[in-house]
Amino acid sequence: MYRPSTIxxxxxxxxxxxxxxxxxxxxxxxxxxxPAVVDSTIIDTTKLSVVSDYIPxxxxxxxxxxxxxxxxxxxxxxxxxxxxxxAPQHHSATIGGLLAAGLxxxxxxxxxxPRDWVLGMxxxxxxxxxxxxxxxxxxxVAGYDVHKLHIGALGTLGVIAEVSFKIAPLPNAxxxxxxxxxxxxxxxxxxxxxxxxxxxxxxxxxxxxxxxVVTLLARWTGVAxxxxxxxxxxxxxxxxxxxxxxxxxxxxxNAPFGNSQHxxxxxxxxxxxxxxxxxxxxxxxxxxxxxxxxxxxxxxRLLDATAVDVVALRAKxxxxxxxxxxxxxxxPNRWGPAPEGFAIMEQLKRSWDPDHxxxxxxxxxxxxxx
Amino acid sequence: MPQTxxxxxxxxxxxxxxxxxxxxxxWRVEELMMYEFDGSxxxxxxxxxxxxxxxxxxxxxxxxxxxxxxxxxxxRGGGTGLSGGSVPAAGGVVVATSRMQKxxxxxxxxxxxxxxxxxxxxxxxxxxxxxxxHFAPDPSSQKASTIGGNSAENAGGPHCLKYGxxxxxxxxxxxxxxxxxxxxxxxxxPDRPGYDLLGVIVGSEGTLGMxxxxxxxxxxxxxxxxxxxxxFDDLDxxxxxxxxxxxxxxxxxxxxMLEGQGIALVEQSVHAGYPLDAQAVLLIEIDGTDEEIEDQxxxxxxxxxxxxxxxxxxAKDEEQRKKLWAGRKGALAACARLAPHxxxxxxxxxxxxxxxxxxxxxxxxxxxxxxxxxxxxxxxxNLHPLxxxxxxxxxxxxxxxxxxxxxxxxxxxxxxxxxxxxxxxIEKRDYMSLLFNEDDLWAMRQMRACFDAVGVMNPCxxxxxxxxxxxxxxxxxxxxxxxxxxxx
Numbered sequence: 031m032y033r034p035s036t037i038x039x040x041x042x043x044x045x046x047x048x049x050x051x052x053x054x055x056x057x058x059x060x061x062x063x064x065p066a067v068v069d070s071t072i073i074d075t076t077k078l079s080v081v082s083d084y085i086p087x088x089x090x091x092x093x094x095x096x097x098x099x100x101x102x103x104x105x106x107x108x109x110x111x112x113x114x115x116x117a118p119q120h121h122s123a124t125i126g127g128l129l130a131a132g133l134x135x136x137x138x139x140x141x142x143x144p145r146d147w148v149l150g151m152x153x154x155x156x157x158x159x160x161x162x163x164x165x166x167x168x169x170x171v172a173g174y175d176v177h178k179l180h181i182g183a184l185g186t187l188g189v190i191a192e193v194s195f196k197i198a199p200l201p202n203a204x205x206x207x208x209x210x211x212x213x214x215x216x217x218x219x220x221x222x223x224x225x226x227x228x229x230x231x232x233x234x235x236x237x238x239x240x241x242x243v244v245t246l247l248a249r250w251t252g253v254a255x256x257x258x259x260x261x262x263x264x265x266x267x268x269x270x271x272x273x274x275x276x277x278x279x280x281x282x283x284n285a286p287f288g289n290s291q292h293x294x295x296x297x298x299x300x301x302x303x304x305x306x307x308x309x310x311x312x313x314x315x316x317x318x319x320x321x322x323x324x325x326x327x328x329x330x331r332l333l334d335a336t337a338v339d340v341v342a343l344r345a346k347x348x349x350x351x352x353x354x355x356x357x358x359x360x361x362p363n364r365w366g367p368a369p370e371g372f373a374i375m376e377q378l379k380r381s382w383d384p385d386h387x388x389x390x391x392x393x394x395x396x397x398x399x400x
Numbered sequence: 401m402p403q404t405x406x407x408x409x410x411x412x413x414x415x416x417x418x419x420x421x422x423x424x425x426x427w428r429v430e431e432l433m434m435y436e437f438d439g440s441x442x443x444x445x446x447x448x449x450x451x452x453x454x455x456x457x458x459x460x461x462x463x464x465x466x467x468x469x470x471x472x473x474x475x476r477g478g479g480t481g482l483s484g485g486s487v488p489a490a491g492g493v494v495v496a497t498s499r500m501q502k503x504x505x506x507x508x509x510x511x512x513x514x515x516x517x518x519x520x521x522x523x524x525x526x527x528x529x530x531x532x533x534h535f536a537p538d539p540s541s542q543k544a545s546t547i548g549g550n551s552a553e554n555a556g557g558p559h560c561l562k563y564g565x566x567x568x569x570x571x572x573x574x575x576x577x578x579x580x581x582x583x584x585x586x587x588x589x590p591d592r593p594g595y596d597l598l599g600v601i602v603g604s605e606g607t608l609g610m611x612x613x614x615x616x617x618x619x620x621x622x623x624x625x626x627x628x629x630x631x632f633d634d635l636d637x638x639x640x641x642x643x644x645x646x647x648x649x650x651x652x653x654x655x656x657m658l659e660g661q662g663i664a665l666v667e668q669s670v671h672a673g674y675p676l677d678a679q680a681v682l683l684i685e686i687d688g689t690d691e692e693i694e695d696q697x698x699x700x701x702x703x704x705x706x707x708x709x710x711x712x713x714x715a716k717d718e719e720q721r722k723k724l725w726a727g728r729k730g731a732l733a734a735c736a737r738l739a740p741h742x743x744x745x746x747x748x749x750x751x752x753x754x755x756x757x758x759x760x761x762x763x764x765x766x767x768x769x770x771x772x773x774x775x776x777x778x779x780x781x782n783l784h785p786l787x788x789x790x791x792x793x794x795x796x797x798x799x800x801x802x803x804x805x806x807x808x809x810x811x812x813x814x815x816x817x818x819x820x821x822x823x824x825x826i827e828k829r830d831y832m833s834l835l836f837n838e839d840d841l842w843a844m845r846q847m848r849a850c851f852d853a854v855g856v857m858n859p860c861x862x863x864x865x866x867x868x869x870x871x872x873x874x875x876x877x878x879x880x881x882x883x884x885x886x887x888x
Contacts, residue, residue, distance in 0.1 A: 083815075087647035088750045088781075110649060132591055145599065146568050159839040167748045169565065169780040170817040171554045171603055172824060172835055173862070174844050178599025182591065199649025222509070227532055228623035228689050255691035300588035302510035329590045353592055369594030371583050374850045378595060381846040394593040 035077040037152055037160055037191045044189065045158020047071065050390045053185040055127025056098060058119040061288045061358040062131055063184050063392040070389075075126050078191055083166060086111060090149065092166055092194040095126025110200045114141035114251075116233070116279070118287050126190040132182025135283055136233035136249070139225075139326050144181065147196050151177035153188035156383025166194045179378070184393040187382050201232075201251035205261055206279065208272045209246040214238065214312045214323070217246040218305065221325040223267050224248055229260050236323040237282060238315045240334075247279065282322075285333075288358025292319070295338065296355045297330035303350035304328050310346055314338060331357075365394040409448065412469045416451055416493075419461040424499070426450040435476065435494045436487070439541065440744070443484035443826045447474065447494040454499040456574055456582060456612040463610065464580030466493040467856045473578075474858050475606040477518060477549030480541040482744060483825030485553060485605045489860040495610060497548050503527050504613070511618045512571060512588065517548020517611055524616070533618035536563035539821065540729045548611055554603030556821030558654035558685075558728070561779040563619060565821065567602040572615035575601060575608070578852035588615060600847060605823050606858035608851040622687035625653070626697060627715040627724055630682040630704045631675055635659050635762075638680035639754040641707040642778040645684070646751050650699050655779025656683040656728050659758070661738060662773035662786070669734035672727030673720075678710070682778065683728050731775040732786065738771055739788035743800050746822040747811030751781045760810050761785045768803040770796070782820035783811070809834065824862045832864055 032047075034040035044051065052070040054060070078094035079101070086109040093102060099113070100121035106112050116135030117128045134143045141147075150164025163176040180190055211217035217236045224231050233249040248264060250257045265271060288294035295318070299307050304325060311330060315321050319334025332338065336359065344354050344366055356364040369375065379386075379395050390396075405413060405427065416425045426432060427449050436446045448471065453459045466473050472492030479486055488494055497518030505514040508531040515524060521542035525534035537550055538557035545555070551573070556565045563569075572586040585598045601608055632638040642655060658666060659680040667674040674681055686696040697714075704712045715721035735742065749757045758774060761783070765772035771788040787803050789796045808818050808831055818824075818831050832841065844863055851857070859865070 085752055087643055087752045089646060161843045162840045165817045167750055167781055167816045169556060169748050169782050169820040171821055172817045172819045174600045174847060175603055176600060176843060176847055178596045181596060183595055227620040253692050253695040256689050298589035298592050302507045327590050352589055355593055365593045371585055371597050375595045377850040
């Protein structure tokens with residue numbers, strides 16, 4: 031196992047190593063993707079956690095990829111700042127790991143994904159080169175945004191070593207409501223009512239539990255008077271609701287992310303087609319354990335979908351250009367059909383990791399590297 | 401005078417004509433001259449041929465034919481770029497998008513639109529007005545620049561301070577690759593497996609392929625908008641105010657600065673109500689719900705009075721607001737009163753370093769004996785030092801370039817970038833190595849080669865290409881000289 035504490039050390043280790051390497055943050059999402067090759071050597075990135083540049087008045091920060099998102103938020107908080115990024119296990123997971131896994135949470139409804147907040151990166155390629163792209167300032171179009179390629183790449187194109195983020199002022203009000211709904215369609219309709227112009231919640235999440243109880247969770251952040259007006263409007267839209275503490279989101283966001291015993295599915299549907307897919311999703315509730323749906327984003331997670339026929343589900347989603355990924359559990363085809371542009375992706379992998387050292391076999395690009 | 405076609409072009413022109421119709425293939429000198437330059441007017445190069453296709457299929461056909469004949473392919477939108485991105489540096493075939501201006505689809509629920517690349521930026525927002533939606537990126541060129549061009553350059557604009565730049569608003573793209581094949585990258589289904597190719601396509605300045613259809617995000621029009629003009633008697637107070645607004649956690653929709661001579665020039669030209677004797681003015685726009693506007697107004701008033709603004713004036717109505725903006729958006733043209741020629745810089749600095757870098761631009765102007773007017777996106781630290789000169793003055797071009805380089809180096813020294821929104825193109829290509837080392841550029845070149853192994857898509861742009869670019873230029877240059885001889 032390697033445990034570099036500087037980027038240079040990381041680069042040397044990768045350059046000199048022969049054989050497969052497994053970049054690892056906190057390990058909280060290791061279940062994602064195909065199992066690592068058995069003889070992989072771990073690169074523990076958690077010592078790469080230096081805050082190299084934080085100027086609160088610029089609303090930017092540059093940190094080592096091994097810092098946890100929780101620690102990063104703690105750092106920002108005294109200056110009334112935050113990164114609006116509520117990824118699963120956000121307290122314990124490292125930012126490098128979360129970026130590599132491409133994970134985000136319900137706040138993406140209003141704040142977008144980390145792709146929108148990352149200003150630049152230092153990564154290390156498969157042949158041990160330290161590579162910079164982007165920068166540290168909030169606006170920058172010099173060069174290709176090659177750092178974006180590492181987001182969601184499961185470390186197969188390079189190891190993320192340092193990241194610069196744009197950050198945001200911490201909102202002065204933050205309030206949530208939970209609406210118990212009749213079914214998914216009811217929750218979906220209500221969600222869209224809550225985001226009618228000029229209103230816009232910070233986060234919207236529909237949660238269906240194993241007892242088929244469907245709840246819409248909505249969160250508003252920002253200027254106190256504005257939050258109050260939206261909450262009042264929301265209360266008028268539904269007969270039943272509960273005031274919901276913001277911290278009550280935590281168990282949902284921090285539930286263990288899949289495990290090898292359970293099949294966890296990720297489904298993506300373009301937002302314009304979500305309404306049409308609601309009956310299909312409704313039929314999966316109960317059969318597939320708990321369901322999470324980001325109604326305006328089109329992202330669904332089925333937490334225990336062992337009984338679901340993935341192939342049939344993929345076929346049903348095809349007309350809506352939706353996809354299904356098996357995030358955890360065993361399945362012969364986790365990723366589904368090769369993505370559009372696969373030949374370009376394969377060549378990119380060959381260019382930046384010529385010896386196929388980085389996480390071979392893990393990702394959608396596996397058929398090339400395994 | 402009848403023109404004859406050089407034999408080597410004759411087959412190509414005929415083939416292109418068969419693919420898209422002969423009248424959409426331009427090759428006469430007088431037809432080509434319009435396509436020699438972009439908005440920067442510093443880099444000039446005449447294309448060999450210009451084509452004006454009407455569909456993705458026609459673009460694919462054109463690319464296949466031109467690439468097979470060994471001609472570079474240069475996409476072109478409105479031609480308003482400021483870094484030479486659409487100038488055919490190595491000659492070749494310019495592919496204009498002026499016949500592809502349609503809005504193909506609007507989805508008011510998902511808040512997206514599918515458009516053709518030649519659609520003018522403002523026309524999309526006008527089209528989606530009935531749904532109270534707009535396309536957020538608003539480069540100052542927006543009345544003439546196209547969404548295809550905006551995507552290629554990853555354009556910004558005053559309102560990207562709050563709403564983000566073009567890359568944050570593009571969800572899918574159809575692209576014709578160098579071999580004429582068609583790639584469709586669609587991220588509307590979130591987190592789809594695969595590397596984020598769209599992330600590198602936007603901002604690639606036409607060097608990876610030619611985008612022929614774009615799905616963009618639409619943004620709801622805000623409930624209210626309020627625009628202020630803050631007037632300052634010294635530059636430092638104005639730039640300290642900008643830093644303080646950001647540091648206090650107020651993110652206005654736009655935060656623009658004009659300083660020095662620029663204010664009087666704009667006022668004389670646009671009559672926006674800017675005081676002639678002010679040293680700096682800030683144009684501050686906030687938008688959102690009534691509660692948000694009220695909250696931000698109070699904070700902006702406090703900060704401006706703390707830094708001793710002479711006056712903070714709010715636009716009383718839409719007409720006044722438009723006037724204030726007309727001053728900002730027409731600033732570049734207004735400066736022609738000072739000197740007939742200009743070179744515009746696009747450096748970015750951390751917002752906390754604004755004051756010192758603005759001071760430096762004044763020193764540079766003195767040292768190099770040029771006029772420098774700063775009219776820029778202060779809120780995101782994106783400077784646009786406008787270097788003004790008269791080209792007839794001996795030695796002035798060298799001094800203007802020296803001034804420009806000094807400012808660029810300073811932007812890098814304080815941790816910034818050489819381009820915030822205009823792109824690298826030809827103009828800043830050779831400065832990329834100030835910002836990136838050989839390994840960084842290697843990775844970018846490798847990535848580019850994955851899309852276009854031969855290098856036919858908009859060559860000689862963005863990355864220092866060294867010998868290979870020289871080769872293309874030389875070969876094409878020879879062909880051009882021949883052709884030119886034959887034409888005239």
